[in-house]
Amino acid sequence: MSNLKRVALFVAGIALAAAAPIAGSAETIKIGVTQPLTGAVAASGNYVAQGAKIAESFLNASGGLLGKKVQLIIEDNKSNPKEAVATAEKLIVRDKVPALMGAWSSTYTLAVMPKLMEYGVPMVVETSSSGKITTSGNPWIFRISPTSAMEAQSFGTKVGQFNIKKANFLVVNNDWGLGASNQFQKMLKSKGIAVGVVETMDAKATDMSAQLAKIKAAGGDTVFVTTGVEQITLVLKQMKEQRVTQRVITTGGSSSPDQLIAQAGAAAEGSFHLLFFAPWFPGSAPNPEVATAFVNEWNKRGHNFAGLTEGFRGHDGIMTIAAAIKAAGKAEPKAIQKALWGVKVDGVNGDIAFIKQGPKGKESAQNIPNVYVVTIKSGKVALP
Amino acid sequence: MPEFLQHLLNALILGGTYALLGIGLTLIFGIMRVVNFTHGELYTFGAYMVFFFVMVLGVNFFASILLAMALGVALGALIEFVLLRPLRGADIDTTMLVMIGAWIAMQNLEQFTWTGIAKSIDHPFPLDPLVIGEVSVSWVRVFVFAFAVLLIAVTYLLIHWTRLGKAMRATFQDRETAALMGVNVKGIHTLTFAFGSCLAAAAGALLGPVFVVAPTIGDLAALKAFAIVILGGLGSIPGATLGGFVLGLAEELGAGYVSSGYRDAMGFLLIILVLVFKPTGLFAAKERIG
Structure with a gap:
């Protein structure tokens, strides 16, 4: 009897443990993020992730999306294209995120792209600049960062x-x-x-x-x-x-x-x-209120000021996905993909909207961002 | 011509540190028959310890390097005592797997402790380089080179001119006979591993201030160390020394006159050539594992 009881308790425990995440997911809208949190370019990836988290709390502070809380699931792609693919697959298959943001380096993003086609999930590309990303005919790519060209x-x-x-x-x-x-x-x-x-x-x-x-x-x-x-x-x-x-x-x-x-x-x-962002002069950004609010929150959290030039990408990327989810009225990959084409976001970098790039019929989306030049003069950042 | 001289000078400086990396590894393999996958992590450990002492505690730069080396000895002895001693007599594959596990665990621990963001270490040398005619080299690299050469010389003397070195060489030649002659083989193993670890930590401590320190810097260092050891012949100290300089030269001239895209491939191309024409390495010791 006591054995049976123990088994029953055990089974109940497993059932509870399995049910908990499902119950949680009904109340949140998940967005997947893959960034290099460790390895050769770890600094940049961590800054982007910090910026993304600020966007998450901004969104939740103003009531979330479609009446639900936004939940970021951030995975570490270890500065490695193979790991980038593994994280994207994990986010799509296990966490069932309807949209991704990533993957910092062009090499990681290019590695992830076939998976987006395979599963039909859109990804907002926040950093990568290789031309190939938007010209290879992948309609699930929405890039907010500028191409090298x-x-x-x-x-x-x-x-x-x-x-x-x-x-x-x-x-x-x-x-x-x-x-x-x-x-x-x-x-x-x-x-x-x-x-x-x-x-x-x-x-x-x-x-x-x-x-x-x-x-x-x-x-x-x-x-x-x-x-x-x-x-x-x-x-x-x-x-x-x-x-x-x-x-x-x-x-x-x-x-x-x-x-x-x-x-x-x-x-x-x-x-x-x-x-693509000059945080020393947020007032002169195209959307000064957005830029200033972001810089203030970044400083309030005690993040490294040096990371702002990367961190803003995380904010802008998540805000772009959020705008699409809001416009779509539901958190489903196909609907978000469709809605992304119409978004107009006041980003830290500037106004985010997409134009078509790449082969006809399967175009990728590309934003036209602002570019700034700064110089280092007597140990300080200055405009040239 | 000045470009060629600059390449040669760079190769010499780089070769010195490569040699230091190779010697620690070759020593451990030669005497213990252990493929030390934690070598790169001991390198990283040395670099982080200097960061900790100099940048966090504000200890003197030179004292910090010595402290990092001492801690390298302690960590090496600990690894030998906890992981390798119980495995003596186990086959080489088992030991290798355990060392790979230790490598992964150590790297993750470093990351957990210091985060993935790279750190930089201040050094007391002037920023303006030492200029000799047309070529130049930074003072900190001159110091690193001198210290590396000193450590290599000390290692060589230790192995060839001390009782301990004699016991190490005896263990290297024939473990059983050495044990029969009264050599404390267990103790020799711990000492060898601790000493090899110390050299790896020293390399990290010296190069940390030259480059930046991050949890994954040991991967590249270990890869180079393995290349050097294979180049020079497993278990040979002169081989590892020469191997270090040859690798430095191959990388530098390969990048300078062939293509910088294949800089790291040059070393491995050289290894393929050596293995094809002299499969035991440049300076193979006579006694080697099958």
Whole structure:
């Protein structure tokens, strides 16, 4: 008898444990997030996740969505494309999220994309900039970050004031770095500016001395660097060590100038950075109230100020998905996909709305974001 | 020409630290027949300890490096005592699996303790580099190189000129006979593992301030260490030293004159060549595992 009782209790326990998440899910709308919380580009991924959580609490503070609370499920893709696929699959299959945001790097996003097609779930891409993402015919992709081509084009309108004669490139050896190098080279050549050497580095590499020796020997006045903030720190330090005096311009918006000032010190002096949000001047953002509210909440939570240039992407991405769920009136993948095409969101970066890109009939969606240039002057971030 | 000289100088500096990484690993394999997958984590441990002492507690930079090395000895001895000693006599696969497990556990523990965000360590050296003619190198790297060479020399002397080194070499040649001659083989194993760990922690402690410190930095370090050991011949200290410099040179010149995209592939290409033409490595010791 007592054995039977024990078994019954055990079974009841399992049933309760199994039922609990189902009961929970009826009251919340889940949104899946895959970000590199650990590994080579962990800093950026954590900032994006922090920004996403701020959006979550903003949404819940104003009554949630469709009368339900919003719940983010954030998974760590470990700065690894294989893990990115695994996290997306887990979020879709196990957590049954109707929409995703991710996956930071172009390489992780490209790896995840076939899974979106397979399961029919839309993903808002918050950071990746490789052109391939919106031109490969995946109708589940909604990108709010600029492509490298857009970034290069936008910088092209300001390139005159830099008076560049010959530029070199040092980029991370993946879809992001190579894509940026191609687009910026194209832009420079169209302005009659010579391109010297194009060097690459592995995403995990810590020693760039060989590449820098080559860039130094190639001559030129500017080197365009595209990679995450950890590697930019190392590049700036090692340039100083090898007396490479070319001006550095980083692209891709992941340079986090404050972190560079803190970690690279004087080696960061005089470098220029292309960003998609300038948190030092939130009042001059296209939507000053949204930007200021976000920056204030970020500071209130005690997050690293240096992370704001990445963190805003998380906020804008989640707000975009939320606007679509609201417009769709239900949290279902297909309905959200349809609604995303019509959203107009006041984001931290600016107004978010989508245009069509890629092959006819299966277009991906692309937003046209704002690009800012800042510089580091006497240990402070300044407008050039 | 200045570019070539700069590449050579970079290769020399890089090679010194590579050699240090390789020696610790080769020592442990040669004497204990243990493939030490925790080598990279001991490297990371050394780097984080310097971060902790310098940036959190404000201890003197040089003292911090010595402290990190001492803690590396302690951690190495602990791993040997807890994980490897009970497994003596177990086959190499079992030990390997246990070490892989320890590697994963240690990496996650580092991440749990220090978060995934990279840390940077201040050092007391001037930021402006040392300039020799056309080439230049940072002062901190000169220090790292000098310290690495010193450690390599100390290791070499220890193995060849001390009673302890003699006992280690005897254990390396023939464990059973050494035990019969009164060598405390168990003690030698603990000491060897602790010493190898100390060298790994030293490499991390030295390179942490040069680069940045993150939980996964040990992966790349371990990969290079394995490459160096295979290049130099398992169990050979001169081999690991030479292997370190050869790898540094291959990477530097490969990236400089072939393609930087294949920088890390150069080392492995070299290993393939060595294994094809001299399968025991450049400096294979006579006694090797089958």
